[in-house]
Structure formats: C-alpha cells, structure tokens
Amino acid sequence: MPDSTITTLDAQYIAPTYARFPVTFVRGQDAFLFDDAGRRYIDMGSGIAVSVLGYANPAWEEAVCTQAHTLSHVSNLYFTQPQTLLAQHLCERSGMKRAFFGNSGAEANECAIKTARKYSADLHGENTRPVIVTLENSFHGRTLATLAATGQETFHHHFGPFPKGFAYVPPNDLFALTAMLESQPVCAVMLETVQGEGGVEPLDPAYLNAVRAMTLEKDILLIIDEVQTGNGRTGKLFSYQHFDWLPDIVTTAKGLAGGLPMGVCLLGEKVMNTLSAGSHGSTFGGNPICAAAALAVQQQLTDDLLAEVQKKGAYITEELTALPQVQNVSGMGLMLGVACTRDPKELVLALLARGVVCLTAKHKLRLLPPLTIGWEELAQAVTIIKEEIAK
Ligand SMILES: Cc1ncc(COP(=O)(O)O)c(C=O)c1O
Structure with missing residues (x-):
C-alpha cells in the first residue's frame, strides 16, 4: 500500500476526478517502475501510451x-x-x-x-x-x-x-x-x-x-x-x-x-x-x-524499432490467444486489448499486486508497454498476465 501521508493529502487537495490504483510511483528506469517502498514493477501501460522510450532514456x-x-x-x-x-x-x-x-x-x-x-x-x-x-x-x-x-x-x-x-x-x-x-x-x-x-x-x-x-x-x-x-x-x-x-x-x-x-x-x-x-x-x-x-x-523511432514493435505485439497476441480464457486479442503493434473471462478492473489490480502495471479499456485488459521494452521483461510480464488470466 502507498504511503498514507500522500494518499491522505491527495484526497484532501486533488480534485477527485481520478480513481487511483493503490500505488505511489517514485522512479522509473527503462520499462520498470519503482514504488515508494522500492518495489519494482514491469510497466505495460506507459502512463497511457506516453512513455514510448520507457523511463530515464539517456x-x-x-x-x-x-x-x-x-x-x-x-x-x-x-x-x-x-x-x-x-x-x-x-x-x-x-x-x-x-x-x-x-x-x-x-x-x-x-x-x-x-x-x-x-x-x-x-x-x-x-x-x-x-x-x-x-x-x-x-x-x-x-x-x-x-x-x-x-x-x-x-x-x-x-x-x-x-x-x-x-x-x-x-x-x-x-x-x-x-x-x-x-x-x-x-x-x-x-x-x-x-x-x-x-x-x-x-x-x-x-x-x-x-x-x-x-x-x-x-x-x-x-x-x-x-x-x-x-x-x-x-x-x-x-x-x-x-x-x-x-x-x-x-x-x-x-x-x-x-x-x-x-x-x-x-x-x-x-x-x-x-x-x-x-x-x-x-x-x-x-x-x-x-x-x-x-x-x-x-x-x-527508427524502422528497426518499429519492426520490433510489430514482432513484440505479435508475440503477446500469440501467447495470450492460446489461453482458453481469452476470447480475443485486438489491436496492432504494442496497442492491444485482451477480452477474457476475468473482470478487467479486478485483473489489473491482481496484476499490480504481482508487479505488472496494466490498463483497462472498456471490458478489456489493455496493454501499451514502452516500445523499447526488453524481450526478457516482456516475457516475464506475459507469463504473469497468463497466470492471472488463467486463474
Ligand atoms: C484518440 C485520443 N484522442 C484524444 C485524446 C485526448 O488526449 P489528451 O488527454 O492528451 O487531451 C485521447 C486520450 O486518451 C485519445 O486516446
């Protein structure tokens, strides 16, 4: 859980237009985010499609x-x-x-x-x-x-x-x-x-x-x-x-x-x-x-990087569509929506608890990782997502 001083001040002073997830991020490096307790997360959301190069790109x-x-x-x-x-x-x-x-x-x-x-x-x-x-x-x-x-x-x-x-x-x-x-x-x-x-x-x-x-x-x-x-x-x-x-x-x-x-x-x-x-x-x-x-x-954003984006998107799609609990994976490149049997909001919370930051879009799990995410952390995130979807 995030530092209660921040959540209390946030509730007091920030216009309540956002339903926040229970985490305070303090730092980012490549495709990883770190919370105020020093815990590491794999970012599969990029701050809603923003951090295309991840964090602290030199x-x-x-x-x-x-x-x-x-x-x-x-x-x-x-x-x-x-x-x-x-x-x-x-x-x-x-x-x-x-x-x-x-x-x-x-x-x-x-x-x-x-x-x-x-x-x-x-x-x-x-x-x-x-x-x-x-x-x-x-x-x-x-x-x-x-x-x-x-x-x-x-x-x-x-x-x-x-x-x-x-x-x-x-x-x-x-x-x-x-x-x-x-x-x-x-x-x-x-x-x-x-x-x-x-x-x-x-x-x-x-x-x-x-x-x-x-x-x-x-x-x-x-x-x-x-x-x-x-x-x-x-x-x-x-x-x-x-x-x-x-x-x-x-x-x-x-x-x-x-x-x-x-x-x-x-x-x-x-x-x-x-x-x-x-x-x-x-x-x-x-x-x-x-x-x-x-x-x-x-x-x-070179042609090589864009080709990798297509490959990574195809990899995620192939891995997730293989699950019987997944109805379909929509989207292109690293902009993907996963329709599955689990409630997306509850799934995102479960994934956050397991150190993977994802999003929802309507009735789907939405994945928008940094375009530069490494294959190793992508594979780790996909494994955790598959385990959670299959639960
Ligand atoms: C397709 C599209 N257009 C416009 C916007 C609005 O962008 P902003 O929040 O930067 O004003 C968004 C934000 O999600 C979007 O997805």
Whole structure:
C-alpha cells in the first residue's frame, strides 16, 4: 500500500476526478517502475501510451536537461530551434506539410476542428459546411468541442450545452457514412484507426480505404486522430502508414515527447495555408524543452524499432490467444486489448499486486508497454498476465 501521508493529502487537495490504483510511483528506469517502498514493477501501460522510450532514456534525458539549461521558454512570438527542427522532422516523416503545436491530444484535435471549419468556410462560405462527422465509440478529448466530437454518450452527461456541428455514425458502416455525407453539410470526417479508449477496436481496413476514397471525391477533409496510435505505437510511426494514402490532417500527442506534455496538429497539402497569423495560438505550444524531448523520441523511432514493435505485439497476441480464457486479442503493434473471462478492473489490480502495471479499456485488459521494452521483461510480464488470466 502507498504511503498514507500522500494518499491522505491527495484526497484532501486533488480534485477527485481520478480513481487511483493503490500505488505511489517514485522512479522509473527503462520499462520498470519503482514504488515508494522500492518495489519494482514491469510497466505495460506507459502512463497511457506516453512513455514510448520507457523511463530515464539517456538521449531523452540529455536532450531535456541540455535544453533546460539553455532555453526553457520564450513563447511563440519568436523563432526557436527545437520547435522548427521538430516540425521539419514530423512533416518529412508523416507526409504532412506544416505543424501546429499544442500541449495535449485534445488541443491538437481542437486545432484540427478549427482548421477543417475554416478550410470549408474559405472555400464554400462561412458556416455552409460546419459539420464534423465522427464515429460512435470514439474518443477525442475532454475539452467541450472534443467531448462533443467524442461519440460516446457517457462522456456527455452533465456538461452541456456543447458546441454544435458534430454528427456520429457507427464504425465500419459505409452506408451510414454515405447517408450522413449526403444529408448533412459536412466539412470533415474525424476518426481513430484503432479506437483506443473505446476498447482497442481497430477499424476494418476496407472501411478506412473507402472512407478515404469517399472523402477525397467530395472534398471532405479526413482527420486521423493519432493521439494514441501515433509515435510508433502500432508498429508504424503513424497508423495510417499501414495504408497507401495520406489523411488531410493528423493529430497526435501522448508519446510525442516521451513524457512531457505536447500535442501537434499536422496539416496536409490542402490545409497547409488555412490557418493564418492570429487565427490560432498557444502560449506553451512547441515549448523548447518539450520540442527537444520530442526530437529525441522521434530520432529513436527508427524502422528497426518499429519492426520490433510489430514482432513484440505479435508475440503477446500469440501467447495470450492460446489461453482458453481469452476470447480475443485486438489491436496492432504494442496497442492491444485482451477480452477474457476475468473482470478487467479486478485483473489489473491482481496484476499490480504481482508487479505488472496494466490498463483497462472498456471490458478489456489493455496493454501499451514502452516500445523499447526488453524481450526478457516482456516475457516475464506475459507469463504473469497468463497466470492471472488463467486463474
Ligand atoms: C484518440 C485520443 N484522442 C484524444 C485524446 C485526448 O488526449 P489528451 O488527454 O492528451 O487531451 C485521447 C486520450 O486518451 C485519445 O486516446
């Protein structure tokens, strides 16, 4: 159990929006976390897909410390080297043309929503095509607009009224999407290729290909929310790179800066000039320390590492699907959801007690280990997970 002073102070002073697990982490090294009693855990959650290089990665640490010594912040009124170099790196690897930096996934999606509306207003007139279509069971963030974009009713309770101009269709249903695009003034379709918070549910590749073709035909923008799937998580830098087309807008955050808060909205050719000076902004967005950290992350997400991510994902999937208690393992790369006979919340608690940190997503156990996790600790974690599932 964690130090009671911290849990008491936490209960007294922290807004009670989080149901915390009974552990206080004080340190991390590679794919291991250590609690306040010095106990070691294997991390299979990466702080919800954030710590892609694990903890205390030497190049990341060096980049952050050097930048903190050199220049921590000046705002976006001035040029800064790390931000520009990061934008160049991300554009070259994503096929996008320009980057707008924010501090989170929700902010990256806010930028995407604003860009889509402005693109349409510039071409077709103010407010003539305001609607953004998203999918049921999606998750796009917790700000009011991104909550409105989120196609899950449970997140909408208590917080209305929401910004207008969002419509939802069931995932993998082309007829529903066609009908929506024909009946509503739509400027963009926004989706996750693998619905992460929705239970690690990958969309059907044929559906994704058809959505791209249909949106191109109607000059409707395709926004891919890569907040969770990006930064190597699925075994490609971005998950749409498993396909042979480009989106119009890509958003990402979480693993982008490997543990520092950063989000980015990457703008493709059609929308590269849509935002103009003063039309959008962020005080901290693209902050030099976060940008230096992100560059250190991106430089380590090599093709070799991404190939390893796919191999490790295949290994976990093969091991777990062999269990009779496992109904299926969904997802791609090191973003996996395990549907099994044990209650996921209770299973995560049992695993924590055995020194393995995992997550849940809806009715599933969710695994999002650091992309750099070693084979030995991965095998140890998988053995413990199998033992617990089989109980
Ligand atoms: C797909 C997706 N989009 C957006 C978000 C929101 O990101 P953030 O919590 O950084 O605002 C999340 C967070 O889980 C996510 O998974």
